[in-house]
């Protein structure tokens with residue numbers, strides 16, 4: 460069995476929990492409270508800004524120029540996706556400049572992005588891909604599950620459409636293939652560490668839905684946003 464398939468299986472219980480999460484279910488049914496989705500969109504914009512930087516670290520750590528080019532390209536696409544996400548949803552959801560200025564990353568958004576930076580800082584390209592792959596792959600599987608849903612809400616339909624597209628599918632397949640090529644060439648110890656990154660990111664994907672559903676906040680401190 461390929462490395463990617465193996466870690467996907469190891470992560471299956473937590474992926475199933477994401478599929479069942481009320482945030483995902485209610486998004487598909489169109490019953491998700493707008494406040495929760497707005498909160499999610501703003502936290503996700505923060506997540507994407509850092510995701511792009513982690514991809515750029517992957518580009519810098521890649522051992523061959525072709526991988527550097529692809530990862531750098533993906534970092535740019537994430538920046539563009541983030542910008543268009545911001546523009547489209549900010550308009551549709553009436554997110555104001557004041558709200559953006561007052562934005563604070565929630566503990567889970569901060570912890571998840573910190574986890575990706577840690578994997579990238581300490582490791583090689585395989586660690587970066589292992590940490591970022593659940594983001595692509597889980598969203599693709601969620602897109603597949605939700606694509607037959609009819610939330611009867613243009614905003615939720617737009618979100619589902621973004622993750623069930625063929626374009627998105629090819630992105631996921633590219634990263635799965637990259638993970639398998641790297642995993643086949645590294646040591647057993649490297650593979651164990653990569654599996655841990657994959658599992659921890661899978662846990663944080665679940666926590667991210669939960670964070671939005673609960674409108675998570677810091678208990679006492681209000682850290683200023685770091686770009």
Ligand SMILES: Cc1ncc(C[n+]2csc(CCO)c2C)c(N)n1
Nearest residue numbers: 503506510536537540594595598667
């Ligand atoms: C918490 C969270 N996890 C995963 C994604 C999905 N995603 C983020 S960046 C990227 C790469 C292509 O742009 C993908 C698939 C998300 N939006 N938010």
